[in-house]
Amino acid sequence: MSLKVAIVGLGGIGNTHARVYQKHPDSEIVAVCDILHDRADKAAELYGSPAFYSIREMLDSGIQIDAVSMCTAGVENGGDHYEPTMELLGAGLPVLGEKPISNDVGKAGEMVALAKAKNVRYGVNLNHRFTPAAVRAKEWVDEGRLGEIHIINMTMWINNPNESSPWFHMRALHPHSIDVMRYYAGDVVKVHAFFKKGKGRAIWSNVQVNMLFENGILGHLTGSYDATGPGGSYGLETLEVVGSDARFILREACEHLEFYPRFSRETVTYDYIGGMMSFGETFGSRIGRWVEQNIEGVKPEEIDGSGEDALKAQLVIEAAIESWQTGTVVTL
Numbered sequence: 001m002s003l004k005v006a007i008v009g010l011g012g013i014g015n016t017h018a019r020v021y022q023k024h025p026d027s028e029i030v031a032v033c034d035i036l037h038d039r040a041d042k043a044a045e046l047y048g049s050p051a052f053y054s055i056r057e058m059l060d061s062g063i064q065i066d067a068v069s070m071c072t073a074g075v076e077n078g079g080d081h082y083e084p085t086m087e088l089l090g091a092g093l094p095v096l097g098e099k100p101i102s103n104d105v106g107k108a109g110e111m112v113a114l115a116k117a118k119n120v121r122y123g124v125n126l127n128h129r130f131t132p133a134a135v136r137a138k139e140w141v142d143e144g145r146l147g148e149i150h151i152i153n154m155t156m157w158i159n160n161p162n163e164s165s166p167w168f169h170m171r172a173l174h175p176h177s178i179d180v181m182r183y184y185a186g187d188v189v190k191v192h193a194f195f196k197k198g199k200g201r202a203i204w205s206n207v208q209v210n211m212l213f214e215n216g217i218l219g220h221l222t223g224s225y226d227a228t229g230p231g232g233s234y235g236l237e238t239l240e241v242v243g244s245d246a247r248f249i250l251r252e253a254c255e256h257l258e259f260y261p262r263f264s265r266e267t268v269t270y271d272y273i274g275g276m277m278s279f280g281e282t283f284g285s286r287i288g289r290w291v292e293q294n295i296e297g298v299k300p301e302e303i304d305g306s307g308e309d310a311l312k313a314q315l316v317i318e319a320a321i322e323s324w325q326t327g328t329v330v331t332l
């Protein structure tokens, strides 16, 4: 079976999704949709599928669509996702949304609830957890190689001078970091955060967040939009998970994975597991898994990197903002 895919929102990221589907042996692009006619028309030409300028027009066309990539953006990179996503889920179509699921956590909750009510698959492009290195480390955790996990530390930072809104950095970047932390440590129950505006900046572009996970694990996130050089994503991500028997360090989401046993010095280092060389390739592994799970016809609650996972990350983000605004520890 070939998964018939529509893509909504043909900016840089919609086109990134399209290139993945185009190369994938089990998917084909059957429709592209953007309210900006020139973007839809250009994509139609590139991917050889009809262009639509609204979701309604696309749904009314009668074209068979099995799943949709929803790559709109908007305020804090998530403000435009709600309406088209509700329309697609309401029509019973599986949706792979972009992150953040929404900049408005209430709307994020409505989208997740509608997907549940309709029993439709809803995933979000939480691509960082889908790298072969992240998956290998998850196997170690599940096999108990780390023993009991005590601590999880994440640093995620890039250079982003965009000053669009006070919470842009927290809401737009940290769905990724918090999702990866949840992937290894589970649900978060308490959050405490401090924010700092970068030099000369109007927005809260630096953050330190303490988290307590439901199972007692202690987590810390360091985040910034004022780090690394222009254009580069080097230094993007460092994750350290520390257990009673061993710890691991995952660098740059997929590039380097180091295993340190606690009671011996037999350190093991893996570089570029599965041949994945850089962050850009993470779209391929995440979207590949989405294609695979749709073809397998998995139940909506079995989707990896689900809308619900994205909502839970966004709830931690809002708790961090509330913690800073109120000077308190926020319980989720």
Ligand SMILES: NC(=O)c1ccc[n+]([C@@H]2O[C@H](COP(=O)([O-])OP(=O)(O)OC[C@H]3O[C@@H](n4cnc5c(N)ncnc54)[C@H](O)[C@@H]3O)[C@@H](O)[C@H]2O)c1
Residues within 6 Å of the ligand: 008, 009, 010, 011, 012, 013, 014, 033, 034, 035, 036, 039, 053, 054, 055, 071, 072, 073, 074, 077, 078, 080, 083, 084, 098, 099, 100, 125, 126, 127, 172
């Ligand atoms: N997962 C990742 O690693 C990653 C990386 C970067 C960006 N992103 C996310 O990807 C998303 C898209 O980013 P971008 O830079 O491509 O944005 P963009 O603004 O360039 O493109 C969004 C497109 O959506 C279209 N659009 C808006 N509302 C629409 C509607 N109702 N129907 C049809 N089209 C509509 C716009 O006209 C625009 O062409 C953002 O949410 C961003 O946060 C994810």
